[in-house]
Every structure is written in C-alpha cells, then in structure tokens.
Amino acid sequence: QKEVEQNSGPLSVPEGAIASLNCTYSDRVSQSFFWYRQYSGKSPELIMSIYSNGDKEDGRFTAQLNKASQYVSLLIRDSQPSDSATYLCAVNIGNFGNEKLTFGTGTRLTIIP
C-alpha cells in the first residue's frame, strides 16, 4: 500500500460546479495534512493545511479530514478555469520529530468552461 494515495484522474468538472479531490494515507499517527496546487511547469503551491478532524474553509476551498478513516479531501466550490492544475495531497509521516512530507501522485483537474 502506498503511503499517500490519490486518484490520478484526469478529473473534469464543469465551470461553476464543485470539484472534489480525495486522498487516503497509511500512517494512523499522522497529524499534518496539506494540499498543494501545481500548474504545469511550475512548482507546488500550498493552498490548504489541516490538522484537526472536520472541515476547514478558506475562500472557495474546503479541506476535510477524517483521521479515523485516514482520509482527507479538498472541495473547490464555484470551479474556475484557473483551477485547472494538478493537486497534490501531502502528509507528514514518521515518528515525532522525524516526520517527512510524503506526497501522493497528484490528481489532474480540468475545469471545462
């Protein structure tokens, strides 16, 4: 089992709809979870971090964390063509003080005008 798993997509969503991106992780003791957006030819950009169970909202983005199910998701409301990118889920995995940021393979999202 991979440490961080994402559906590679591509995921196509109509403009204005909600895009839902999912991620599962293997380490039950992980405490820190992140979503990065990566445009083609660019470096990853941090868009959301979440540490507690539940939802965290920032503008059109909502991160959801369920530690019992080892599941983290990202919702993008009112999707815009500029949201078309690869979204990387990242999880801090490892023993306390020796955690490493481990990335999933990314989900390629396309917003269709």
Place this chain on the structure above:
Amino acid sequence: SAVISQKPSRDICQRGTSLTIQCQVDSQVTMMFWYRQQPGQSLTLIATANQGSEATYESGFVIDKFPISRPNLTFSTLTVSNMSPEDSSIYLCSSDRTGNEQFFGPGTRLTVL
C-alpha cells in the same frame, strides 16, 4: 510564506559532469529540503539539510551522488554529481519557516544528454 529562489532555473548538461543548484530563502529557517520530481511524477524527498549538521538522506539517495551544503540559515546547495540521463528531472528546494508548512522554490529543470 517564505520567498525562495533557486539558481539556475534550468540547465542542459553532458553526462559525467556535475551541477550545483543554489537555494536562497528570504529569512532564516531551521530546515531546508531538497526534492526531485521526475517527468509526470510526484515529489520525492532527497534529503533534509539543517544548518550546522550533515544532511540526512532518504533511502535511495547518497551523499556521494547528491552532496549538500548548508552554510547558514538562509542558503543551501545541492550538487548532482557524475550525471547520467536518468538524473534528468526537476529539482526543488523548500523550507518550513512556519513550522509544518513547506514552501517551495521555483525549481531547477535539469536535462542530461
């Protein structure tokens, strides 16, 4: 978020040569990280660089191939030694000034002929 710059932004090198990539952060940070992103792949951690100590390398990466320097709290270098075409990749540095959250530089796109 930290502002991180990298030099060079891209390079084309001959096999058997070495390239040193520089990473500069706009403020003092404890930890800096070096990642590799091969075409169409996600990010893989090469090593963690703390100022004043030897870098810690991940499985599959060795100091002889990827020597790292960390002379102060704002700067690090990664050298890719004795390059082969398999080293063609994007190399990214990051820092975690705000604790767990890592911010990335723009990357160095390396092509080895």
